[in-house]
Amino acid sequence: MACISPDGKPTESGMKLLRALQSGPKSPEDVAQETGRPMYAVRSGLRELAGAELVTEKGESYELTPKGSEFVGPQA
Amino acid sequence: MEEVIRLPRLGEPAPDFEAPTTRGTIRLDDYKGSWLILFSHPADFTPVCTTEFMAFAQIYPELQKLGVELLGISVDSITSHIAWVRNIEEKLGVNIPFPIIADLNKEVAQLYGMVHPGQSKTETVRCVFVIDPNKVVRAMLYYPLTTGRNMDEILRLVEALQTTDKHGVATPANWRPDDMVIVPPPNTTESAEERLKQGYECADWYLCKKKL
Numbered sequence: 001m002a003c004i005s006p007d008g009k010p011t012e013s014g015m016k017l018l019r020a021l022q023s024g025p026k027s028p029e030d031v032a033q034e035t036g037r038p039m040y041a042v043r044s045g046l047r048e049l050a051g052a053e054l055v056t057e058k059g060e061s062y063e064l065t066p067k068g069s070e071f072v073g074p075q076a
Numbered sequence: 077m078e079e080v081i082r083l084p085r086l087g088e089p090a091p092d093f094e095a096p097t098t099r100g101t102i103r104l105d106d107y108k109g110s111w112l113i114l115f116s117h118p119a120d121f122t123p124v125c126t127t128e129f130m131a132f133a134q135i136y137p138e139l140q141k142l143g144v145e146l147l148g149i150s151v152d153s154i155t156s157h158i159a160w161v162r163n164i165e166e167k168l169g170v171n172i173p174f175p176i177i178a179d180l181n182k183e184v185a186q187l188y189g190m191v192h193p194g195q196s197k198t199e200t201v202r203c204v205f206v207i208d209p210n211k212v213v214r215a216m217l218y219y220p221l222t223t224g225r226n227m228d229e230i231l232r233l234v235e236a237l238q239t240t241d242k243h244g245v246a247t248p249a250n251w252r253p254d255d256m257v258i259v260p261p262p263n264t265t266e267s268a269e270e271r272l273k274q275g276y277e278c279a280d281w282y283l284c285k286k287k288l
Contacts, residue, residue, distance in 0.1 A: 039107075039110060043103075044099070044100050
């Protein structure tokens with residue numbers, strides 16, 4: 001799913017993934033379970049958000065960056 | 077210099093790719109852990125392809141229940157794909173819920189042997205690759221430009237492969253779910269001797285079926 005719009009802001013799909021990370025770092029599998037999105041879409045989306053520096057990889061998980069937190073509020 | 081045409085082979089890893097799609101950039105790796113049907117069509121805004129896309133959309137829920145994802149591909153642009161799926165939804169009332177690769181430079185098409193110059197020098201033929209959760213190519217179909225594919229067969233094919241993986245059996249001609257399956261044939265003279273005593277439905281020692 002396209003998670004970053006041409007103006008650099010997260011799309012609705014992107015926001016869903018960002019909100020899933022608000023409670024802390026999660027694996028793509030956990031994000032897929034929480035959002036109900038298919039795995040391929042979650043993997044592709046998190047990669048895109050990482051490219052836009054809204055999330056970052058932490059081991060096998062992803063977490064919000066300060067820039068990403070600006071869109072959804074700070075990580076819990 | 078002679079052009080090298082590559083075709084994937086059954087039982088071997090599916091060629092890796094990263095490609096732009098109508099749902100963002102996607103890699104083959106993104107599908108690891110799921111079954112994937114990668115299928116190509118010759119061109120957007122053409123009649124046979126449109127009927128096929130609607131048919132694929134129709135079986136998508138059933139495929140998802142089986143843990144299978146769909147990924148389309150043609151050499152058309154993202155803009156063309158977007159316009160086409162919007163047109164299908166507006167004019168025909170069918171939503172296309174899966175991504176479509178825009179393979180303008182034919183990179184993925186060449187990896188998968190999708191362009192057959194005897195049919196078209198520029199467009200992909202109608203290919204179907206069934207790729208398992210370990211990214212292995214398990215089945216391939218190559219159909220001509222003129223002939224739309226049969227969704228019943230594609231569903232049947234996936235279910236047969238999954239049944240084989242789950243139960244260690246083969247499936248006979250025209251097999252449907254809940255039909256009898258083929259017991260793997262004996263591979264020693266001793267086991268061949270034993271086979272007819274094992275309670276299967278046998279035409280002979282090498283051709284035995286059972287209910288799952």
